[in-house]
Amino acid sequence: MRYALTNGTIYSGYTTAQGYAVLFENGQILDLVQTDEIPEDFIKLDANGGIICPGFVDLQVNxxxxxxxxxxPTLESLNTIRDAHLQFGTTSFLPTVISAFQDKILQTIDAVHLAMQQSPSTFLGMHLEGPFxxxxxxxxxxxxxxRxxxxxxxxxxxxxxxxxxxxLTLAPECVEEGVLKRLAESGxxxxxxxxxxxxxxxxxxFNNGVTAVTHLYNAMSGxxxxxxxxxxxxLDYGQAWTGIIVDGHHCHPYAVRLAKKMLAEKLFLVSDCAACVGSDIPFTDFGNFKSFYRNGRCETEDGRLAGSALTMLEAVQNTVNMVGLEVDEAIRMATLYPAQVMKLENRVGQLVPGAAANLVVLGQDLQLQQVWVDGQEVALAK
Structure with missing residues (x-):
């Protein structure tokens, strides 16, 4: 089927357009055209005056x-995680593996490999957070x-x-230079x-292979x-891609504004979300400790943060309402910039010809109205 998503303000990359429609077919974006130029054989879809933007891209989904x-670490688990986050507008992500022994990491690799074959515009690879x-x-x-x-x-x-x-998230000062060089050369x-x-x-x-920083301010020297x-x-270097968790718990809104002033387009949103997203489970049992979901936080029994209960939808809303950034920039921080980190901005994170038809429609109040993945509409829970 050939679709035209219209009657909304389009935010894509650095483009803001009214009076235009997004054309897509067979899971791909075809073009952006003026509404009076929509071909007759396209089915018109109504965005109800909302915001049309790319699906959110999250580089840290636990x-x-x-x-x-x-x-x-199974394909079934990944599909469950995918379905949960689709309900909040995240259409592309990196499944994230926290510090584990090698045999467990190899299991996660196998599962992500299968998921990437199944849904390449959704599963963008794997974020290995630790164990180094x-x-x-x-x-x-x-x-x-x-280790x-x-x-x-x-x-x-x-x-x-x-x-x-x-x-790969690592502590570079704990990695031998030859190992770091080899990792950097791996791509x-x-x-x-x-x-x-x-x-x-x-x-x-930063000048020898490290191009990014994980959850700024948290779990690092300050x-x-x-x-x-x-x-x-x-903050001083200003050129490393830097993820930040905007949930009101991991860092103060002032600290987000400071980072934005210093890093500009290098700052992007991540959720670092735990299992509780899209679920009513009260805690996750890791064997050696439990992560509890309390008052909007994921925390250990003694109150230390252990991931987040954040969605990318909430991250965008918080960036606008709590931090005070403009809507278009908050959307770029959740779409274009993370796609650029991975050099995938022609596939996801923008509504450009040839990109995956992964789209989100938000109301002017930033509430979620529609989600499309590979040109298929996702049924949203009421």
Missing amino acids: GGGGVYFTQY FSPEKPGAHDTACI TATHEELDVLLEAGKDVITY IVLSAGHSMATYDQALHF IDTKQPGLAAAT
Whole structure:
């Protein structure tokens, strides 16, 4: 079928257009045309005066629908997580694997590989968050799994994870230079996180293969004026792609505004969401600890943050309503910029000819109205 989504304000990349329609067919965007130029053989779809934008792109999805992917590394789990996040407008994402032993990581690679074959515009690869962390900044990760990267382990992971592991969070100061160089040359996006890097170390790594930073301000050395660390270097350097969790818990709205002023288009939204998204489960049991869903937070029993209960829809809403950014920029932070991180902006994150027909329609109040994936409308829960 050939469709024309019309009667809305189109936000795509740097384009804001009224009086236009998005044409799509067979799961792909064909063009943006003026409404009076819609071909007669297209079925017109009404956006009811809302906002038409690309589906959200989330580079850090731990779980959803009651499932934590690292715990249950199967294609079935990934489809459950996908279905949960579609209900909140996320149409493309990186399933994220937290620090684990090698056999578990290999299982996750197999599952993501199958998912990528099944739905390539939804599953963009895999974010391996750990296990090569600073033991001083484990966050809620299992410290028993945190270890030093070796060439022997890389032999296994790079072979099994070729074209699957596309994003890797590590503490670069804990990785031998030769290993870091090898990882950088593999084409994987290297992101600094769970790190105690000093300011000088961080700048060195930014110039030697590390191109991103994971959940700014959290689980990293900070902005101490006498001993500045990774967070300070990220803001000062200004060129590393930087994810941020805008849920009101991981960082103050002021800190988001500061990051935006310093990083501009390099700052993008992530959810870092846990299994509770799209589910009513009260906690996730990891064996060595439990992550509880309380008062909009995911936290350990002693109150430490353990991922988030955030959706990308809420992240966009919070960026506008809590932080004070403009709607078009908040949408870019959830669509174009994360797609650019992965060099996939011609496939997802924009409504351009040849891109996947992954679309979201929001009301002017930023409430979700419609979701389309590969040109198919998603039934939204009432």
